[in-house]
Amino acid sequence: MVPAHVPAGRVVDFDIFSPPGVERDYFAAWQRLAESETGPNHGLVWTTANGGHWIATRGAVVRALWTDAERLSNACLAVTPGLGEVMQFIPLQQDGAEHKACRGAVMKGLASRHVMAMEPQVTAAARELTATLRPRGACEFVADFAEILPLNVFLTMIAVPLEDRPRLRRLGAQLTRPDGTMTVEQLKQAADDYLWPFIAQRLEQPGDDLFSRILAEPIDGRAWTVDEARRMCRNLLFGGLDTVAAMIGMVALHLARHPEDQERLRAEPELIPAAADELMRRYPTVGVSRNAVADVAIDGVVIRAGDLVYLPSVLHNLDPASFGQPERVDFSRGLSPMRHSTLGAGAHRCVGAGLARMEIIVFLREWLAAMPRFALAPDRPVTMKGGNVGACTELPLVWAA
Numbered sequence: 101m102v103p104a105h106v107p108a109g110r111v112v113d114f115d116i117f118s119p120p121g122v123e124r125d126y127f128a129a130w131q132r133l134a135e136s137e138t139g140p141n142h143g144l145v146w147t148t149a150n151g152g153h154w155i156a157t158r159g160a161v162v163r164a165l166w167t168d169a170e171r172l173s174n175a176c177l178a179v180t181p182g183l184g185e186v187m188q189f190i191p192l193q194q195d196g197a198e199h200k201a202c203r204g205a206v207m208k209g210l211a212s213r214h215v216m217a218m219e220p221q222v223t224a225a226a227r228e229l230t231a232t233l234r235p236r237g238a239c240e241f242v243a244d245f246a247e248i249l250p251l252n253v254f255l256t257m258i259a260v261p262l263e264d265r266p267r268l269r270r271l272g273a274q275l276t277r278p279d280g281t282m283t284v285e286q287l288k289q290a291a292d293d294y295l296w297p298f299i300a301q302r303l304e305q306p307g308d309d310l311f312s313r314i315l316a317e318p319i320d321g322r323a324w325t326v327d328e329a330r331r332m333c334r335n336l337l338f339g340g341l342d343t344v345a346a347m348i349g350m351v352a353l354h355l356a357r358h359p360e361d362q363e364r365l366r367a368e369p370e371l372i373p374a375a376a377d378e379l380m381r382r383y384p385t386v387g388v389s390r391n392a393v394a395d396v397a398i399d400g401v402v403i404r405a406g407d408l409v410y411l412p413s414v415l416h417n418l419d420p421a422s423f424g425q426p427e428r429v430d431f432s433r434g435l436s437p438m439r440h441s442t443l444g445a446g447a448h449r450c451v452g453a454g455l456a457r458m459e460i461i462v463f464l465r466e467w468l469a470a471m472p473r474f475a476l477a478p479d480r481p482v483t484m485k486g487g488n489v490g491a492c493t494e495l496p497l498v499w500a501a
Contacts, residue, residue: 101152102146102148102152103146103152103404103407105401105402105404106146106401107401109141109142110142110144110145110146110401111145111146111147111148112133112136112145112146112147112148112155113147113148113149114133114145114147114149114155115147115149115150115486116147116149116150116155116179116387116410116412116486116487116488117150117179117277117278117486117487118486119132119133119486120132122484122485122486122490123483123484123485124481124483124484125484126385126414126484126485126486126490126491127383127414127418129486130412130414130415130418131414131415131418133145133155133157133415134157134158134415134419142157142158142399142400143156143157143158143160143161143398143399144156144157144161144398144399144401144403144409145157150179150180150181151179151181151408152408153179153389153407153408153409153410154403154407154408154409154410155409155410155412156409156410156411156412156415157415158399158415158419158421159415159416159417159419159421159422159423160419160421160422161398161399162411162412162413162415162416162419162441163416163422163439163441163445164398165390165396165398165409165411166388166390166411166416166441166444166445166446167445167446167447168390168396168446169195169196169446169447169448170394171392171393171394171395171396172390172391172392172393172396172409173195173390173391173392173393174192174193174194174195174199174388174390174391174448175193175194175195175391176193176389176390176391176408177189177192177193177389178389178488179389179408179410179488180278180284181284182284183275183284184389184391186284186285186287186288187284187288187331187334187335187338188331189331189332189334189335189338190202190328190331190332190335191203191206191332191335191451192335192339192448193335199447199448200447201319201320202319202328202332203447203451204317205314205317205318205319205324206314206332206336206451207451208313208314208317209310209311209313209314209317210310210451210452210454210455212454214310214313215454215455215458216458218253218256218257218455218458219458219462221253221256222249222253222458222459222462223462223465223466225249225252225253226249226462226463226466226467227466227470229244229245229248229249230245230466230467230470230471231470233245233471234470234471234501235501236501237498237499237500237501238477238496238497238498238499239496239497240494240495240496240497241349241352241492241495241496241497242345242349242491242492242493242494242495245348245352245467246345246346246348246349246352246492246495247269247345248265249345249348249459249463250340250344250345250348250459251265251268251269251340251341251345252265253455253459254340254341254344255268255340257309257310257340258298258309258310258311258333258336258337258340259298259307259309259310259311260298264294267294268294268337268341269341271287271290271291271294271337271338271341272338272341272342273342274287275287275338275341275342275488276342276487276488276489277485277486277487277488277489288334291334291337291338292330292334295330295333295334295337296330298311298333299311299315299326299329299330299333302315302329303315303324303326303329310336311333311336314332314336315329315332339450339451339452340452342489342491343385343386343450343456343489344452344455344456344459344460345491346385346489346490346491346492347380347383347385347442347456347460348459348460348463349491349492349495350379350383350385350491350492351376351379351380351383351460351463351464352467352495352497353383353476353482353492353495354379354382354383354429355468355474356474356475356476356495356497357476358429359473359475361375361429361431362468362473362474363473364431365464365468366468366469369465369468369469371431372461372464372465372468373434373461374431374432374433374434374435375431375434375464376434376457376460376461376464377433377434377438377457378429378430378431378433378434378438379429379460380440380442380443380456380457380460381417381423381433381434381438381440381442382417382418382426382427382429383442384413384414384416384417384418384440384441384442385413385414385489385490385491386413386442386444386488386489386490387410387411387412387413387414387488387489388410388411388444388448388488389408389409389410389411389488390408390409390411391406391407391408391409392404392405392406392407392408392409393405411441413440413441413442414490416440416441417440417441417442423438423440443456443457471499472499472500473499473500474497474498474499475497475498475499476495476496476497476498477496477497477498478498480494480496481494482494482495482496
């Protein structure tokens with residue numbers, strides 16, 4: 101049912117988990133919504149899919165709503181029914197002063213000095229993976245690299261066994277792209293059952309891992325409660341399982357399609373940090389949900405308190421009104437600060453943004469230094485998927501062994 105306050109001309113049937121054509125091209129699937137009969141005329145549409153919710157389809161609207169922390173709450177977490185009520189992530193689902201206090205502790209645990217201290221380990225892991233793959237002359241990049249490097253880095257940071265990566269990867273996929281095999285309650289319980297022995301140990305005997313550093317930081321002068329510790333560790337676990345893997349896959353896809361960019365970065369490695377920023381801008385795959393706690397008048401309509409709004413970073417970053425020639429990769433664009441939405445915006449900007457950027461830079465540096473020119477395998481297709489984090493599902497690459 102479409103609410104009475106939604107104009108008929110704003111109504112579409114668009115499922116964020118399965119946009120038409122997403123298997124072939126995640127970005128084109130979203131751009132078709134913005135360019136549809138409804139899209140060009142409006143920056144907000146109402147979809148009847150998944151219980152009904154708003155979708156921001158213009159860059160300016162996406163950005164304005166993403167940064168409106170007063171009238172739009174993060175508590176709902178996602179379009180998936182019941183997910184926010186069950187997960188209760190800290191600090192992601194908090195607002196106001198409560199969010200600021202808990203986020204401050206998490207940010208101290210992820211301070212730049214800790215991220216930079218991890219760079220030698222990330223570099224070593226990337227070199228080991230590339231050295232293993234180089235003689236093969238081909239790989240399925242998602243399974244062989246993109247889903248290994250960032251997950252191993254994160255699991256090392258929280259000091260849990262690397263051999264648990266496949267088990268945790270499956271849980272992360274259920275959060276961002278639920279397939280119906282687990283209820284929300286079962287997903288939360290599986291994460292909590294896994295994490296609790298590690299949390300209990302960190303609370304009793306803190307080490308130098310990420311969880312220990314955060315839990316050692318007081319919240320407004322007091323210690324973390326057990327419930328808060330569970331919710332925070334649950335948040336960081338899921339946050340570290342999907343987004344960077346998806347981004348590395350998209351960056352590799354671009355380079356495979358554009359050998360001239362490979363050669364330029366090999367010849368000018370000093371451009372790699374700027375290239376990382378521009379490639380993250382060009383290939384955003386994260387979308388977030390906000391729940392209106394007050395009426396918001398925008399784009400000629402009123403988002404009513406209680407409405408759900410979905411904010412896809414792709415429709416901000418690839419909007420020509422937000423970035424000139426947005427589909428063109430221009431490394432010089434990355435030399436100046438950019439207000440793209442790949443890593444969020446405003447009070448809820450990704451707490452792991454610095455870590456994610458460092459991992460992309462290390463991947464570019466080490467992969468391009470170790471590998472010859474690589475390309476897409478001519479006999480196997482690239483496939484993608486949608487969801488709160490879109491990603492390549494298969495990315496077959498080839499090179500001269």
